[in-house]
Amino acid sequence: MQTLAFSVAVVCLLVGTVSGGQVFNRSCPTNIDVKQYFEVESYLGKWYEMQRYDSVFEENFDCVQVRYTLNEDASVQVSNSAYNLFNGSSINALGRAVLSFPDEEIVQGKLNVSFFGAPNDLSNYWVLDTDYETFAVVWNCQPLGEQQSEESFWVLSRTPTLPADTNVLFRIHYIMRRYIDRSLLRFTSQMDDRCPVF
Ligand SMILES: *[C@@H]1O[C@H](CO)[C@@H](O)[C@H](O)[C@H]1NC(C)=O
Numbered sequence: 001m002q003t004l005a006f007s008v009a010v011v012c013l014l015v016g017t018v019s020g021g022q023v024f025n026r027s028c029p030t031n032i033d034v035k036q037y038f039e040v041e042s043y044l045g046k047w048y049e050m051q052r053y054d055s056v057f058e059e060n061f062d063c064v065q066v067r068y069t070l071n072e073d074a075s076v077q078v079s080n081s082a083y084n085l086f087n088g089s090s091i092n093a094l095g096r097a098v099l100s101f102p103d104e105e106i107v108q109g110k111l112n113v114s115f116f117g118a119p120n121d122l123s124n125y126w127v128l129d130t131d132y133e134t135f136a137v138v139w140n141c142q143p144l145g146e147q148q149s150e151e152s153f154w155v156l157s158r159t160p161t162l163p164a165d166t167n168v169l170f171r172i173h174y175i176m177r178r179y180i181d182r183s184l185l186r187f188t189s190q191m192d193d194r195c196p197v198f
C-alpha cells in the first residue's frame with residue numbers, strides 16, 4: 001500500500017515536469033490557443049525547466065530537466081529529473097506521451113502524458129508555443145469539481161538559461177499575459193553548482 005500511495009503522489013507531481021500545479025476558483029478556461037502543426041520529432045530531446053507555477057506539492061525541486069525520446073511504437077518516452085537543493089534528494093520518473101488527437105487535419109500541440117504505465121487517457125500537456133530550438137511554453141488545466149480547477153504551467157528552455165532573444169521573450173510573455181497569473185510563478189534554479197548532470 002505504501003508503494004501505491006507513493007506512486008500516486010509522484011504521478012500527481014510529474015505530469016509536465018515536476019508539478020507546477022495551482023488551484024483556481026474557476027472552471028478551466030476555454031479558447032486556449034495551442035501550437036498548430038505540432039511536430040513531435042522536432043520537440044524531442046532535452047529541455048530545462050525555467051519557470052513553473054509554484055505549488056504546495058512541488059517541494060522545492062530545482063534543476064528540473066525533461067528528456068523526450070521516441071519509442072519504437074512512435075510514442076514518446078518521457079524522462080523527468082529533479083533535485084531538491086534543500087536536502088539533496090532527487091527524483092526521476094519515466095513516462096509515456098502520445099499526441100492527444102493525432103488524426104486531426106492540423107495537428108495541435110496536445111499530448112496525453114502518463115507515468116508508471118498508467119493509461120494515456122487524459123489530454124494533459126498542451127504546448128501553447130515553441131520554436132523547438134529555444135523555448136517551449138506548456139500548460140494544462142484539469143477540473144476539480146465545477147467551481148475549481150488545477151492549472152499547471154511550465155516554461156522550458158533548450159539551454160540552462162534562456163537566451164536573451166527579443167522574439168523568444170516576446171512570445172513567452174505574450175502567452176503569460178493572456179493566460180497566466182505571473183505572481184504565482186516560481187523560477188527554477190538551473191545554475192546552482194549542486195545541480196546534477198542528469
Ligand atoms: C478559493 O475559495 C476558497 C473557499 O471558498 C478560499 O478559501 C480560497 O482562498 C480561494 N482561493 C483563491 C485563490 O481565491
Ligand SMILES: *[C@@H]1O[C@H](CO)[C@@H](O)[C@H](O)[C@H]1NC(C)=O
Nearest residue numbers: 058059060084086087088089
Ligand atoms: C527531501 O524533501 C522532500 C520534500 O520535502 C521529501 O519528500 C524527501 O523525502 C526529502 N528527502 C530526504 C532525503 O530527506
Ligand SMILES: *[C@@H]1O[C@H](CO)[C@@H](O)[C@H](O)[C@H]1NC(C)=O
Nearest residue numbers: 098099100112120121122123
Ligand atoms: C487523449 O485523451 C483524451 C481525453 O482527454 C482522449 O479523448 C483521447 O482519445 C486521448 N488520445 C489518445 C491518443 O489516446
